[in-house]
Amino acid sequence: MAEEATKTPKREKIPRQPMPEQEPKVRAKNFDEVPFGYSPETAMKEAERCLQCKKPSCVPGCPVGIDIPGFIKLIKEGEFTQSIRKLWEMNSLPAVCGRVCPQEIQCEGLCIVGKKGDPVAIGNLERFAADWERENGTGALPPKADPTGKKVAVVGSGPAGLTVAGDLIAKGHDVTVFEAFHKPGGVLLYGIPEFRLPKEIVAQEVNFLERLGVKVECNQVVGRTITVDELFEEGYDAVFVGVGAGLPTFLNVPGKNLIGIYSANEYLTRSNLMKAYRFPEYDTPIIRGKNVVTLGAGNVAMDSARTALRLGAEKSRIVYRRSRVEVPARSAEVHHAEEEGVEFFFLAAPTKFIGDDKGRVVGMECLKMELGEPDASGRRRPVAIDGSEFELECDLVIVAVGTGANPLLTRSTEGLELNKWGYIQVEEKTNKTTKKGVWAGGDIVTGSATVILAMGAGRIAANSIHDYLTWGW
Amino acid sequence: MFKIVHREEMSDGTVILNEIEALKIARKAKPGQFVILKANETGERIPLTMAETDPEKGTITIIYQVVGKSTALFKTLQVGDGYQDVIGPLGKPTHIQKLGKVVCVGGGTGIAVLHPITRALKEVGNHVICIIGARSKDLLILEDRMKAASHELLVCTDDGSYGHHGFVTDVLKEVLEREKIDQVVAIGPVPMMKFVSKMTKEYNVRTLVSLNPIMVDGTGMCGGCRVTVGGQTKFACVDGPEFDGHQVDYDELMLRLQAYCEDEKQCYEEFCIMDS
Numbered sequence: 001m002a003e004e005a006t007k008t009p010k011r012e013k014i015p016r017q018p019m020p021e022q023e024p025k026v027r028a029k030n031f032d033e034v035p036f037g038y039s040p041e042t043a044m045k046e047a048e049r050c051l052q053c054k055k056p057s058c059v060p061g062c063p064v065g066i067d068i069p070g071f072i073k074l075i076k077e078g079e080f081t082q083s084i085r086k087l088w089e090m091n092s093l094p095a096v097c098g099r100v101c102p103q104e105i106q107c108e109g110l111c112i113v114g115k116k117g118d119p120v121a122i123g124n125l126e127r128f129a130a131d132w133e134r135e136n137g138t139g140a141l142p143p144k145a146d147p148t149g150k151k152v153a154v155v156g157s158g159p160a161g162l163t164v165a166g167d168l169i170a171k172g173h174d175v176t177v178f179e180a181f182h183k184p185g186g187v188l189l190y191g192i193p194e195f196r197l198p199k200e201i202v203a204q205e206v207n208f209l210e211r212l213g214v215k216v217e218c219n220q221v222v223g224r225t226i227t228v229d230e231l232f233e234e235g236y237d238a239v240f241v242g243v244g245a246g247l248p249t250f251l252n253v254p255g256k257n258l259i260g261i262y263s264a265n266e267y268l269t270r271s272n273l274m275k276a277y278r279f280p281e282y283d284t285p286i287i288r289g290k291n292v293v294t295l296g297a298g299n300v301a302m303d304s305a306r307t308a309l310r311l312g313a314e315k316s317r318i319v320y321r322r323s324r325v326e327v328p329a330r331s332a333e334v335h336h337a338e339e340e341g342v343e344f345f346f347l348a349a350p351t352k353f354i355g356d357d358k359g360r361v362v363g364m365e366c367l368k369m370e371l372g373e374p375d376a377s378g379r380r381r382p383v384a385i386d387g388s389e390f391e392l393e394c395d396l397v398i399v400a401v402g403t404g405a406n407p408l409l410t411r412s413t414e415g416l417e418l419n420k421w422g423y424i425q426v427e428e429k430t431n432k433t434t435k436k437g438v439w440a441g442g443d444i445v446t447g448s449a450t451v452i453l454a455m456g457a458g459r460i461a462a463n464s465i466h467d468y469l470t471w472g473w
Numbered sequence: 474m475f476k477i478v479h480r481e482e483m484s485d486g487t488v489i490l491n492e493i494e495a496l497k498i499a500r501k502a503k504p505g506q507f508v509i510l511k512a513n514e515t516g517e518r519i520p521l522t523m524a525e526t527d528p529e530k531g532t533i534t535i536i537y538q539v540v541g542k543s544t545a546l547f548k549t550l551q552v553g554d555g556y557q558d559v560i561g562p563l564g565k566p567t568h569i570q571k572l573g574k575v576v577c578v579g580g581g582t583g584i585a586v587l588h589p590i591t592r593a594l595k596e597v598g599n600h601v602i603c604i605i606g607a608r609s610k611d612l613l614i615l616e617d618r619m620k621a622a623s624h625e626l627l628v629c630t631d632d633g634s635y636g637h638h639g640f641v642t643d644v645l646k647e648v649l650e651r652e653k654i655d656q657v658v659a660i661g662p663v664p665m666m667k668f669v670s671k672m673t674k675e676y677n678v679r680t681l682v683s684l685n686p687i688m689v690d691g692t693g694m695c696g697g698c699r700v701t702v703g704g705q706t707k708f709a710c711v712d713g714p715e716f717d718g719h720q721v722d723y724d725e726l727m728l729r730l731q732a733y734c735e736d737e738k739q740c741y742e743e744f745c746i747m748d749s
Contacts, residue, residue: 180692182511182518182558219560221692225497248696250706257699257706257725259732266695274517274689280743283517283543284689285736359728406693408711 016118017046028309028340031194031277035124040080043128047076050120051112058107058122063456064097064163066090068107072125084133087126088142092166092209093159093455095134095201096188098127101452102330134204141212145172150469153178153236155222155409158186159451160242160442162206163458164465165214171466175213176236178220181273186244188451190273191265193303195310199272223409228416228438238437238465241424242458245443247404251295255353260287260361264300264400271307289396292316293364295350296400297326298448302333304398305342316342319392321349321369321382347371349382351389353397363393403448413438423447430464431457436473439465474555475510478532484612488538488582489548490524496531498561504589505567505683505715508533509691511558512550517543520688522714523562524585533559536585536614542740563691564714567593567681572655575599576648577623578641578669580606580661584615586683587660592622594658600624602654604644606661610635642668649676656681659718663727670718680718684709687732701725 021027021035038046050072058068067086074083087094103109103123111119150173154161157179165175183189185202210216220226222243231239248263250256262270267286270276276286292308294301297320308316318337320327323346327334338344345366352365368388371380405422415435417425424440426433431441441457443449479492498508507522525534539548550556567590575594579587584605595601603623607613608631620626627644628636637644641661648654649672657680659669666682673680686709688698693711700709703720707713 180560181690182560219558220497221560221563224562224692225501225560246692246694248694250696250699257701257729259729263696266689266697269689269695275515279736280740282515283546283740285733285740287732358731359725408692 011048011051014045014049016049016121017042017124019121019124024339024341027195028306031310033198034195034336037131038124038128040078040128040132043075043125043132044078046121046125047072049113050076053112057110057112058120061106061110063106063452064091064459066107066126068122071129072120072122075125075129080129080132081137083129084137085142087129091455092163093205094126095130095205096159096197097452097455098123098125098130099197099201100192100450102450104331106452134201142170144170144212147174148172148469150174150238151176151236152465152469153231153239154242155228155239156180156186156242156244156442156444157184157206157216158242158244158442158454159188160454160458160461161186161240162209163455164240164242164439164441164462166209166212167459167462168465169209169212169214173466173469176215176217178222178226179216179218180221180243182218183273184216184218186242190269191300191303193268193272193307194277195306196303221408223412228409228413228435232437237469238439240458240461240465241409241433241438241440241444242442242454243406243409243444245403245423245448246406248399249402249404250399251350251401253350253352255355255361255364258353258355258361259359260289260395261353261397261399262287264294264296264304264398265403267304267398268300268307271311277307277311286311287396288312289394290314291394292396292398293392293394294318294398294400296320296402297322297334297344298328298400298402299330299333299450301398301400302329302337302342304400306337306340308396308398309340309342313396317345317392317394318342319345319348319350319366321347322379323347323371326379345392347382348390349384354391360395361397362395363391364397365389365391403443405444405447410444421447429460431461432464437468474557475559476555477550477552480550480552483536483614484538484607486539487612488536488614489544490534490536490585491547491550492525492532492534493556493559494531495533495559495561498559499526499531499533500528502526502533502562503566504569504593505586506562506564507685507691507714508535508559508561508563509688510535510547510556510560512543512546513557516546516557518558518560518689518691519543519547520563520685520691520710522564522586522683522685524588526589533561536582538582541737542744545741545744560691563710565712567658567715569593569597571598573599574602574652574654576602576604576645576654576657578604578645578657578659578661578665579619580641580665581612582614583661583665583683584619587658588615588618588622590658590660591619595622595624602648603627604629604641604648606630606641606644606665608632640668641665642672645669645672649673649678654678657718658682663723663730666718666721667723670721670723674719681715682718682721683714684716684721684726685714686726686729700729
């Protein structure tokens with residue numbers, strides 16, 4: 001008792017350990033990762049702050065159900081190797097999740113310590129454990145069940161697909177991941193920029209799964225190179241579809257096809273996957289605007305606006321038709337963007353893009369908006385203010401207003417029921433589709449969401465696939 | 474790696490043929506579809522419509538013109554070398570049906586793309602007239618194969634060094650005046666497709682064109698290849714690459730093809746210096 005009494009106040013006095021990161025002015029000009037990560041000492045100190053609740057409220061906030069107090073306790077004790085193994089029990093991609101999960105609305109948002117002060121930095125600790133293993137670990141793999149002889153095809157190597165692959169390989173199934181691009185990782189690779197998620201880390205997470213026995217086949221466009229039905233003919237017992245949303249939306253206003261108007265998908269794919277930021281060392285070019293406008297205010301918009309700065313923009317502005325309150329991006333991303341010099345224009349929407357005689361965008365006409373009644377999404381609908389036209393000069397526009405359902409796979413697969421927007425219909429508790437032997441999860445089911453929600457969907461599907469392979473549909 | 478098993482130089486070495494091992498693609502591909510190729514780690518993804526496929530042998534054939542850094546890099550690849558990545562088959566296949574009399578018009582490397590379509594149109598029972606053109610005799614490709622694939626072959630050169638002296642549109646006009654044509658397929662440089670479409674519209678003859686805009690993924694994800702067709706935005710990679718020639722906004726397409734001309738020039742010049 002005496003020991004408890006002296007320990008508790010000490011723990012309460014430890015402040016949340018800040019994450020050391022690059023100076024805003026410096027980092028806005030390079031593609032290196034923004035935060036440096038915790039040192040072992042800092043991580044152990046932060047881990048000390050965890051109350052080790054008997055009934056932790058953080059865990060239900062985690063879409064993949066990580067034993068959060070468990071892995072933190074091991075960090076506190078300096079058992080880093082054991083800590084990463086604890087994470088792997090529920091999460092195949094801890095280095096990714098520690099970096100890109102919106103912890104503030106998930107685990108950390110529910111942390112008891114956070115009720116009176118700052119919550120335990122669960123994300124930073126997860127990242128620490130994963131990075132420590134990568135840099136200092138033994139490389140020893142977690143245990144795997146005996147082979148079942150069942151074959152599973154995973155279509156898409158994004159967060160949903162990789163989670164399914166990781167879960168099912170551990171359960172002894174033979175897993176092959178099919179990726180349409182020339183490298184695996186999906187949105188982790190083409191979408192999220194290097195400065196937020198280094199591609200080396202994505203490669204290592206995929207490599208971890210490959211060492212566990214997952215086969216990865218790139219350049220396979222399922223729906224074109226091979227169809228879902230042909231996968232069954234080739235002997236696969238189950239198919240998981242996690243192809244992402246990935247159909248870009250453009251604004252239907254005059255001038256929308258001028259040169260210098262990119263979808264965020266194209267802009268980020270050129271920069272991240274094709275490494276156009278290293279042009280001409282890499283062959284893929286990218287338009288380097290001096291005066292850049294990004295339309296939209298989600299995480300993808302923040303990534304785009306911040307990439308533009310790193311590609312030499314003197315001005316990088318975000319134009320958003322709602323107000324600051326409705327911004328869908330993580331607050332940390334907005335904060336990082338503002339620190340780096342991204343400017344925000346709220347309550348404005350473009351009505352026209354203006355081009356020069358070479359068909360290149362030189363500006364846009366906007367209207368000011370005000371917020372009216374809430375719409376179907378529950379957010380207040382922006383309404384244009386008559387006569388409020390104004391012009392913005394710009395030489396590059398990135399359209400980051402969301403994506404739709406890519407029909408490439410769904411159109412070529414008979415028996416898959418879709419909803420009215422073209423997303424795949426699934427049974428909620430299992431993520432089974434209407435086609436026997438086929439599951440789906442991630443953005444192709446929900447529309448654009450987060451990495452961790454896609455992983456959560458992958459987890460649900462993986463459990464159901466395992467049940468099916470064990471007991472049948 | 475996707476190995477090159479056969480290679481030819483045509484058109485004074487400015488046009489290259491590669492036959493590439495790609496079993497899955499060869500078994501699936503249909504006339505009019507394309508692949509995306511990437512030579513090496515730092516390479517660009519380049520879309521090219523297939524000129525030939527051999528499902529038995531498991532090979533596909535591409536024919537490309539050397540126009541910039543990426544195609545110059547492709548040119549350095551010899552038999553036994555290979556492409557790091559080949560993705561496909563992409564795009565919608567040509568809708569091949571018996572219509573009656575069909576004219577296939579090809580210019581430059583567009584002739585290579587036209588070849589399997591011409592052959593398929595003949596195989597289903599159409600009477601196929603083919604018109605192919607080049608700047609001069611030395612630059613003309615696939616004359617023999619096009620002759621075999623059609624009932625009648627008409628050749629023209631801009632400088633009059635071979636065949637009819639003039640453009641493919643001049644010869645097409647004669648054919649359209651001469652007989653009733655049920656469909657025209659035109660594949661070649663954008664201005665050629667533009668003027669062919671303009672002419673066939675006057676004669677009210679349905680016309681198909683195959684577009685090759687700038688593209689990244691080829692699966693409908695980036696929207697870089699968007700073209701305006703009949704006032705609507707279409708993605709050439711998934712909605713095309715073939716469209717109704719009378720509906721395409723060619724001027725917009727020509728501008729969009731110039732998006733990276735400065736970057737490409739810089740990249741190509743540096744490559745040429747290094748290569749020499």
